[in-house]
Amino acid sequence: MSDGKLRIAGLGDLHVTETNEHPYRECFAEIARDADVLALCGDLTNLGTIKEAELLAEELRAVPIPMVGVLGNHDIESGHGEQVTKILCQAGLKLLESEPHTIEGIGFAGVKGFAGGFDRGMLGAFGETMIKSFVGEAIAEATKLEVQLKALHVDKVVVLLHYAPIAATCEGEPKEIYPFLGSSRFAETVNRFDNVKAVFHGHAHGGSYEGKTKAGIPVYNVARHVKKPTGKPYAVLEI
Numbered sequence: 327m328s329d330g331k332l333r334i335a336g337l338g339d340l341h342v343t344e345t346n347e348h349p350y351r352e353c354f355a356e357i358a359r360d361a362d363v364l365a366l367c368g369d370l371t372n373l374g375t376i377k378e379a380e381l382l383a384e385e386l387r388a389v390p391i392p393m394v395g396v397l398g399n400h401d402i403e404s405g406h407g408e409q410v411t412k413i414l415c416q417a418g419l420k421l422l423e424s425e426p427h428t429i430e431g432i433g434f435a436g437v438k439g440f441a442g443g444f445d446r447g448m449l450g451a452f453g454e455t456m457i458k459s460f461v462g463e464a465i466a467e468a469t470k471l472e473v474q475l476k477a478l479h480v481d482k483v484v485v486l487l488h489y490a491p492i493a494a495t496c497e498g499e500p501k502e503i504y505p506f507l508g509s510s511r512f513a514e515t516v517n518r519f520d521n522v523k524a525v526f527h528g529h530a531h532g533g534s535y536e537g538k539t540k541a542g543i544p545v546y547n548v549a550r551h552v553k554k555p556t557g558k559p560y561a562v563l564e565i
Contacts, residue, residue: 338528368398368488
């Protein structure tokens with residue numbers, strides 16, 4: 327804690343592969359010096375294999391500060407999402423998919439999120455059954471997030487996502503792929519809660535670092551590829 331504030335290091339899109347050897351040991355050690363909490367925003371592994379998860383878990387076990395996170399689309403690519411979750415949780419990572427978490431009075435809520443587009447371009451559940459199923463996945467993820475937020479009775483909350491909740495932090499990516507980078511449904515959800523102070527996400531590797539929801543909630547793209555004020559792969563925010 328610094329002056330009563332919690333320093334949160336946000337980092338996404340690690341994409342740990344089976345050939346990596348201690349891929350984030352130095353980075354995590356630096357984060358532990360710079361921050362009070364490590365927040366991981368999905369795509370922690372590259373293909374969601376057991377070995378990738380085990381390699382990352384080895385790194386996480388050495389992290390001395392609390393860790394929270396969500397999975398990304400890459401983490402479930404190989405169909406081992408449950409095993410990946412178990413391995414990472416056993417290493418000390420608190421995954422927020424099913425329930426929120428509180429650290430030093432700050433609430434953390436999070437889900438993977440989903441695609442679907444932004445604002446007037448957001449896909450609606452109309453027409454073919456497959457379209458309705460696609461939109462239904464985003465609605466289900468947004469509903470899970472809302473349930474978590476309702477369960478947090480604290481003054482300050484940080485939301486973690488993998489997919490982007492606003493278009494602004496996707497700027498820099500090709501416009502054609504915006505619908506696959508996130509959905510405004512998640513911004514609509516967080517905007518209903520006055521205690522949400524910030525949103526971290528990843529996924530948009532070529533996107534922009536900072537934006538705001540229509541309600542003025544700060545949103546930060548912490549994919550490791552995105553340039554940040556720290557000049558490092560992670561961002562640090564005081565809440």
